[in-house]
Amino acid sequence: xxxxxxxxxxxxxxxxxxxxxxxxxxxxxxxxxxxxxxxxxxxxxxxxxxxxxxxxxxxxxxxxxxxxxxxxxxxxxxxxxxxxxxxxxxxxxxxxxxxxxxxxxxxxxxxxxxxxxxxxxxxxxxxxxxxxxxxxxxxxxxxxxxxxxxxxxxxxxxxxxxxxxxxxxxxxxxxxxxxxxxxxxxxxxxxxxxxxxxxxxxxxxxxxxxxxxxxxxxxxxxxxxxxxxxxxxxxxxxxxxxxxxxxxxxxxxxxxxxxxxxxxxxxxxxxxxxxxxxxxxxxxxxxxxxxxxxxxxxxxxxxxxxxxxxxxxxxxxxxxxxxxxxxxxxxxxxxxxxxxxxxxxxxxxxxxxxxxxxxxxxxxxxxxxxxxxxxxxxxxxxxxxxxxxxxxxxxxxxxxxxxxxxxxxxxxxxxxxxxxxxxxxxxxxxxxxxxxxxxxxxxxxxxxxxxxxxxxxxxxxxxxxxxxxxxxxxxxxxxxxxxxxxxxxxxxxxxxxxxxxxxxxxxxxxxxxxxxxxxxxxxxxxxxxxxxxxxxxxxxxxxxxxxxxxxxxxxxxxxxxxxxxxxxx
Numbered sequence: 001x002x003x004x005x006x007x008x009x010x011x012x013x014x015x016x017x018x019x020x021x022x023x024x025x026x027x028x029x030x031x032x033x034x035x036x037x038x039x040x041x042x043x044x045x046x047x048x049x050x051x052x053x054x055x056x057x058x059x060x061x062x063x064x065x066x067x068x069x070x071x072x073x074x075x076x077x078x079x080x081x082x083x084x085x086x087x088x089x090x091x092x093x094x095x096x097x098x099x100x101x102x103x104x105x106x107x108x109x110x111x112x113x114x115x116x117x118x119x120x121x122x123x124x125x126x127x128x129x130x131x132x133x134x135x136x137x138x139x140x141x142x143x144x145x146x147x148x149x150x151x152x153x154x155x156x157x158x159x160x161x162x163x164x165x166x167x168x169x170x171x172x173x174x175x176x177x178x179x180x181x182x183x184x185x186x187x188x189x190x191x192x193x194x195x196x197x198x199x200x201x202x203x204x205x206x207x208x209x210x211x212x213x214x215x216x217x218x219x220x221x222x223x224x225x226x227x228x229x230x231x232x233x234x235x236x237x238x239x240x241x242x243x244x245x246x247x248x249x250x251x252x253x254x255x256x257x258x259x260x261x262x263x264x265x266x267x268x269x270x271x272x273x274x275x276x277x278x279x280x281x282x283x284x285x286x287x288x289x290x291x292x293x294x295x296x297x298x299x300x301x302x303x304x305x306x307x308x309x310x311x312x313x314x315x316x317x318x319x320x321x322x323x324x325x326x327x328x329x330x331x332x333x334x335x336x337x338x339x340x341x342x343x344x345x346x347x348x349x350x351x352x353x354x355x356x357x358x359x360x361x362x363x364x365x366x367x368x369x370x371x372x373x374x375x376x377x378x379x380x381x382x383x384x385x386x387x388x389x390x391x392x393x394x395x396x397x398x399x400x401x402x403x404x405x406x407x408x409x410x411x412x413x414x415x416x417x418x419x420x421x422x423x424x425x426x427x428x429x430x431x432x433x434x435x436x437x438x439x440x441x442x443x444x445x446x447x448x449x450x451x452x453x454x455x456x457x458x459x460x461x462x463x464x465x466x467x468x469x470x471x472x473x474x475x476x477x478x479x480x481x482x483x484x485x486x487x488x489x490x491x492x493x494x495x496x497x498x499x500x501x502x503x504x505x506x507x508x509x510x511x512x513x514x515x516x517x518x519x520x521x522x523x524x525x526x527x528x529x530x531x532x533x534x535x536x537x538x539x540x541x542x543x544x545x546x547x548x549x550x551x552x553x554x555x556x557x558x559x560x561x562x563x564x565x566x567x568x569x
Contacts, residue, residue, distance in 0.1 A: 001042065001043065001095065001099070001100075001491070001494050002102070002103055002106060002494050002497070003497055003498065005079060005095070005099055005102075006032055006043075008075075008076075008079055009032060009043060009076075009080070009093065009095075010030045010032065011075075012070050012073055012075065012076045012079075012080065013028075013030040013045060013066065013070065014028065014030060015069070015070075015073055015075070016065075016066045016067075016069035016070040016073065017030075017047070017051075017066060019069070020055070020062070020065060020066070020069075021051075021055075024055065026051060026054045026055060028050075028051060029047075029050075030045060030047050031045065031046075031047075032044070032045055033045070033046075035092060040086060041082075041083075041084070041092035041093055041094045042093060042094055042095045042100075042491070043092070043093040043095065044090055044091065044093075045090070045091045045093075046089070046090055046091075047066070047091070048060070048062040048063035048066055048085075048089040048090075048091060049063075049088060049089040049090070052089065059088055059089030060085055060088065060089050062089065063085045063089040063090075063091050064085060066091060067083045067084075067085060070083060071083055078096060078099065079095055079096060079099050080093055080094070080095060080096070081094045081095060081096045081097075082094045097479065097481075097482055098478075098479070100481075100487060100490045100491065101478035101479070101481050101490060103490055103493045103494040103549070104478055104481075104490070104493070104545050104546055104549045105474070105475070105478070107493060107549035107553060108473070108474045108545065108548060108549055108552070109474070111552060112552070112555070112556060112559075114496065114552065114553065114556060115158065115496045115497045115500045115553070115556055115557075116158045116159070116160075116497075116500070117159050117497065117500075117501065118159075118160035119159050119160060119501065120156060120159040120161035120504075121160035121161075122160075122162075123160070123161040123162065123339055123340065124161070124164075124337055124338050124339050125156050125161045125162065125163050125164070125338060125339070125340045125341075126163075126164045126166055126333055126336070126338040126340075126342070127149055127152055127153045127156070127163060127164070127165055127341075127342045127344070128149075128166045128167070128168055128341070128342070128343050128344065129145045129146060129148065129149025129150075129167075129344035129345075130142050130145050130146050130167055130252075130256070130261075131167055131168040131169070131170065131345070132169075132170075132252060133169075133170045133171075133175050133176075134169055134170075134171055134176070134179075134245045134248040134249045134252065135175050135176065135179045135202065135248065136202060136204060136206060136248065137204075137206060137248075137251055137252070137255065137400040137401070137402065138252050138255045138256070138400060138401040139398040139399065139400055140380045140382060140398070140399050140400070140401065140404055140435070141346055141377070141379060141380060142401060143259065143404060143420060143424055144377050144380055144424045144429075144433070145344045145346075145377065146256065146259055146261045146401070146424075147259075147420070147421045147424035147561075147562070148344050148375060148377060148424070148425055148429055148509060149165065149261075149344045150165070150260075150261050150421075150562055151421075151425050151509035151512065151560065151561045151562065152344070152375070152504075152507060152509050153165050154560045154562075155500060155503050155504040155509060155512070155560065156504055158500050158504070158560065159500070159501065159504050163264075164264045164265055164338070165262070165263045165264045165265075166263060166264065166265045166266070166267055167263045167265070167266045167267070168266075168267050168269065168329065169249065169266060169267065169270075171245055171268050171269055171270045172269045172270045172273060172325075173269075173322070176241060177241070178198075178200055178201065179202060179241070179244050179245070179248075180237055180240050180244055181198060182198070182201040182202045182207050183207055183210050183214060183243075183244045184211075184234060184237060184240050185197060185201060186207050186208050186210070186211035187214055187215055187234045187240070188234050191208070203397065204397065206248075206251070210243070210244050210247050210248070213243075214230040214232065214240060214243050214244075215230075215232050215234075216230070216232070217229065217230045217231065217232040218230055220243065220246045220247045220250055221246060222246050222249035222250045222253060223249070223253045223263075223266060224266045225249065227246075228242045228243050228246040229243075254402075255400070255401050258401075258402060258413060258417065259401060259405065259417055259420070259421070260417055260421070260562050261562070267329070267332075269325055269329070272325050272328045272329060273325070277328040277329075277331070277332060278320060278324060278325050278328045280328070281324070281328040281331055281359070281363060282298075282313065282314070282320075282324065284363045284364065284365075285300060285327075285359065285362055286298075288362060288363065288364045290304065290362035291313065295316065296316040297312045297313075297314060297315055297316050298312070298313045298314035299311065300312075300313045300355070300358065300359060300362065301362070302355050302358035302359070304358070305354070305357065305358035305361050306354060306358070307354040307355055307358055308354075311323065311355045311358075322352075323352050323355045323356055323359070324359075326356050326359075327356055327359035327360060330356060330367075330371070330372055331360065331365065331367070333372070334360070334365065334367050334371065335365075340371075340372075340373065341371060341372035341373065342372060342373045342374070342375060342507065343373070343374050343375070344374075344376075344377065344429075345374065345375075345376055345377075346376065346377060346379070347376045347377065347378050347379075347430070349374070349376060350376055353374055357369070357370070357371070357372075373507065375429050376429065376430060377429040377430065378429070378430060378431060378432045378433070379432060379433075380424070380432075380433050380434075380435050381432070381433070381434045381435065382399045382404065382434075382435050382437065383434055383435065383436045383437065383438070384407060384436075384437040384438065385437075385438065386438070389437075401420070404416070404420050405417055405420050407437045407440075408420055408423075408437055408440040410441055414564060416440075417562075418449055418453070418563045418564055419440040419447075419449050420435075421561060421562050421563050422448060422452070422513060422561065422563050423435055423440060423448070423449065425509045425510050425512070425513050425561055426448060426510060426513040426514075427510055428508060428510050429508075448513070448517055449563065450569070451517065451520050452517060452519075452520040452554065452558065452563075453558070453564070453566055453569060454520075454569050455519070455523045455524060455550075455554060456551055456554045456555065456558070456565045456566065456567075457566055457567060457568050457569040458523070458524075458527060459523070459547045459548075459550060459551040459554075460551065460567040460568065461568065462532050462533075462547055463544070463548065463551070465533060466532070466533055466540075466544055470544075470548050473541055473544050473548060474545075476538075476541040476542055476544075476545050477538055477541075477542060478545065478546075479542070480536075480538055480539040480542040480543075481542050481543070481546055483530055484529075485522070485525050485526040485529040485530060486526060486530065486543075486546065488522050488525065488526075489519075489522045489523060489526050489546065489550060490546070492518055492519050492522045493519070493549060493550060495515065496519075496553050496556070499511055499512065499515045500512070500560075509561065512560060512561055513561065515557065516554065516557045516558065516561075519550070519553060519557070520554070523550055530543070532544060532547060
């Protein structure tokens, strides 16, 4: 049922309750639900049970009064077909066939915008995701972040928000120095297993590739940075560091391009130090009295903001702990005018939430509590040929995003990208996920992305067989659409706007994948139960209109999560 129809039914309930509540101070909050059992009707409401005690009435008698008034209201004749009372006072409504069928015209009129709203118009949101250290290729965990972050960004945009997709490069600290040392060792001719090879070094084949290009004095550049030319001097550790970081940033750009993810902005951790943002944040925390010295270190009183213990900000050697630049970075986000900030990170970042939020509260800039929001995802296990894949030769210790795309597509990048994107948002972020490459390659109902895409292709084939002008069905009579599978398909189409709104509000893009599978199931059930191109012209045109609308919603949902909608398979 469409949102407007829900609101109309709520208004009918409120009108029915008005004379009953007159003269009392009882307030009615009408909430509509979908009955668990579809045979009970289309809409359920427990308002009679809520109000019975306050009004000192029997709930079933109160429900009967409400139903009688509701059915007598001329305003509801086109919307409500019947009502009955179940159990201790549940009110179940059946909406008219015309009301159910109206979703087809809504979809045909709105096209690619069906399901969208302006509920978040004027809201400025930043969603940070992937944010990989430029020390190696993107791994599968980064892929899950990319799929989640891009889909969530699209969900916010679908509700009217202005969204900035941001990639935060951790290009400062110990890991970057380890990268530089690893490339330097390779450039000097050492390799993993040699006595001279550092225990902490990165072992992947990509280190050898970087070292070879460094010795060849090549020039590399990343998406928004200055080109870096290698000197070829193995003792020039600063040039090695700059070259290696830029080389890997470019590699990650290529991975993201293959994945179909684009960022609006890239932010460098190093700039927080060079621009003095970290020092300013620390100075503000000290000035506001939320720090203290102990054991030669500077501590932040994070326990004042709900943390289980105070945290070290500046170590005895003068270096800052890793959450301090995070605080500075989120101050910058707030100062850039973002009213909501969302970070998509691995579940290993859980411990940083309390201390980052504490720092943002303590800095005294009026940053709201709970800023930023976090979506934490659990790890992905990759299965291939019936066994778990733990390492990639290229990366040395993990499966890369590029590996997964290549494997899942069988050489077809688009197919691989579609499978990886769909699979990686098909579970709630905080649940562990097993990515089975063998399933991703199947052309059967076992493969969820194939199942959904095939529903779209099946409709395309149907409409091609019809051969008519799709625009001609925009205003056809939809009254023939009364078969059970048609009713299910109509009801599923009507749920789409509500699914988008709920997925955005709950930061759960997995709900879109669930919905698309349900819509595909409804389409396939209809296909096997009914024939579209029947002899009766009115029925044929009504079903063609239903097919055009269903194809449109499948396209809309797939586009939102970055998956293609092929016309044939």
